């Protein structure tokens with residue numbers, strides 16, 4: 001039976017921590033392979049997938065700031081770390097027969113091409129996974145904001161924020177057993193209830209430009225397929 005998806009082009013935002021598995025830092029090859037396998041299923045089914053990966057498994061700017069570093073330099077280190085993560089993912093995609101391309105916000109040839117909107121769209125249309133690296137290229141932003149920005153630039157229909165929980169709850173479900181899960185939320189409701197969906201810059205970008213966000217548990221079996229079919233038992237849709 002053929003699966004019908006509600007979305008044909010999406011941007012998946014992965015936190016860097018997704019790549020470290022049970023390790024404290026860096027890469028766990030089983031974890032990276034699992035990420036790639038999950039995405040492979042939907043790419044084979046014809047969904048166009050763009051990716052933004054963070055760098056929490058290596059470095060975040062706030063770590064440097066806490067240690068007395070200049071915030072701008074510390075943030076550039078974070079952006080560089082996202083390029084490493086993107087290269088790692090590209091390698092694992094290639095190993096499973098999926099063509100992937102890294103486009104960086106910061107010039108970094110020969111490691112990665114520079115971000116180019118038209119080329120990114122062409123690559124997505126040809127079935128390639130396009131991994132946007134280097135964040136926005138500017139300090140004081142996050143990779144959530146990068147995800148919103150690149151999704152808008154490349155006409156993605158939604159940002160799929162991969163997390164460890166199957167949606168947005170009224171309070172932290174790990175701390176409060178009475179926390180209520182939402183299937184859908186408007187941006188205004190999320191704001192009024194002060195629910196942490198993304199950082200405020202990313203959130204505003206999505207809200208102001210009507211870009212749907214889906215928060216879902218990336219590690220639950222078949223959750224990505226379910227979300228792409230519009231099954232809201234697997235994630236919360238904010239629009």
Ligand code: UDP
Nearest residue numbers: 016054055056060061075078135136141143
């Ligand atoms: N970063 C930045 N500008 C951007 C994107 C990222 O300065 O446009 C830096 C920032 O220091 C951030 C780090 O890169 O802490 C890694 O990104 P993020 O914290 O979003 O990674 P994640 O938490 O998703 O793993």
